[in-house]
Amino acid sequence: MESRPITNMANTINSKDLFARIKWLEQELNYRCSDEYSEELKALKVFVENVEAVASASTYEPGSELVRDSYMEEYKAMEEPSRGNARFSPVDFNGVSYWLRH
Numbered sequence: 001m002e003s004r005p006i007t008n009m010a011n012t013i014n015s016k017d018l019f020a021r022i023k024w025l026e027q028e029l030n031y032r033c034s035d036e037y038s039e040e041l042k043a044l045k046v047f048v049e050n051v052e053a054v055a056s057a058s059t060y061e062p063g064s065e066l067v068r069d070s071y072m073e074e075y076k077a078m079e080e081p082s083r084g085n086a087r088f089s090p091v092d093f094n095g096v097s098y099w100l101r102h
Contacts (some may be wrong), residue, residue: 004021011067018044019083026038046094051066055102088102089102
């Protein structure tokens, strides 16, 4: 089952989806060479390293949301009634800022 590409154009990225995509790409690249998949995998692994640099085991759980900077105001407005005051840390994804929700 093919998973959808994850790019820095997405408004939100769920960390479960991020890890699932990396695993899928690694499996696909075991069977055939693809420059497109290789480039995506390389970008996603750097993104994960950046996330792990600002996260701790207690704040970075599977299923954490990463929110694109340009979408942050809208995201906070939607989340405010249900989740209160969440904390966020900035993370770079190929030149685009995302915010890791704690």
